[in-house]
Amino acid sequence: MENNSxxxxxxxxxxxxxxxxxxxxxxxxxxxxxxxxxxxDIALSQVQAEKIYISGHDQPxxxxxxxxxxxxxxxxxxxxxxxxxxxxxEGLPKAQDIKGKVDSGGIxxxxxxxxxxxxxxxxxxxxxxxxxxxxxxxxVPDTNEEMFEIIN
Numbered sequence: 001m002e003n004n005s006x007x008x009x010x011x012x013x014x015x016x017x018x019x020x021x022x023x024x025x026x027x028x029x030x031x032x033x034x035x036x037x038x039x040x041d042i043a044l045s046q047v048q049a050e051k052i053y054i055s056g057h058d059q060p061x062x063x064x065x066x067x068x069x070x071x072x073x074x075x076x077x078x079x080x081x082x083x084x085x086x087x088x089x090e091g092l093p094k095a096q097d098i099k100g101k102v103d104s105g106g107i108x109x110x111x112x113x114x115x116x117x118x119x120x121x122x123x124x125x126x127x128x129x130x131x132x133x134x135x136x137x138x139x140v141p142d143t144n145e146e147m148f149e150i151i152n
Contacts, residue, residue, distance in 0.1 A: 007037070008091035008140065009147045010099070011052065012079040014071025015135040021111050022079050025138060028107055029083055032098050034091070038082040044069050052150055055142065064130040069139070082151070092144055099140045108136050 010029065012022045026036065049066040050057070059065075069078055085091040100106010103115060114122070119132050141147040 005090045005092070005144065006085045006088045007147075008034070008083045008085070008095035009150055010081045010083060010095055011069065011139040011150075012081065013068055013135070013137055013139065014075045014078055015068070016111065016137040017077050017079070018071070018075035019111075021137060025107055025111070026079075026081070028110070029081070029095070029098060032094070033086050034083040034095070034098075035086055036081060037084050038080070040080045041077045042080055043071075043076045044078055046070065052139065052141075054149065055146055061130055064127075064133070067131065068135055092141070092147060095140045096142075099138050102133075102136055107138050111137050 012025050016022050016025060026039070030036070044052075046066065049069040052069060053062060053065045070076065071078070083091060083095060085094055098106055100108045100110075102108045102112045113135075114132070116129070116133060119129055124132055141150060
């Protein structure tokens with residue numbers, strides 16, 4: 001892939017596959033002006049998952065984040081996407097905006113099962129709460145450097 005900022009990377013997580021949402025998430029990116037340059041369904045290893053979240057290695061949610069990419073024995077596939085902004089504008093910020101956040105819009109809110117408050121009311125806490133919150137359907141890197149590291 002050429003070093004062009006109109007590109008972005010997104011990883012659709014196994015929980016989205018389990019709930020048959022991967023096709024709808026891809027359609028959301030396409031409706032927002034991206035074309036799919038590459039799509040590959042893969043079962044990630046622990047090492048690959050850690051590499052994807054390498055910048056968050058020292059963060060308390062690192063374990064939950066990497067586990068969210070591994071899925072379960074039954075639902076272990078992630079979809080790796082290389083996207084190209086059809087308008088030839090910066091791809092990564094646009095992909096991050098489309099991804100959104102669970103509590104403020106975008107794909108994560110659109111396809112979210114529960115908010116943190118709802119999970120707490122259900123009695124989840126600690127590691128169980130963290131695991132459930134990490135099932136947020138989609139990962140988009142924070143920087144171009146992280147994006148290129150994932151691709152390599």
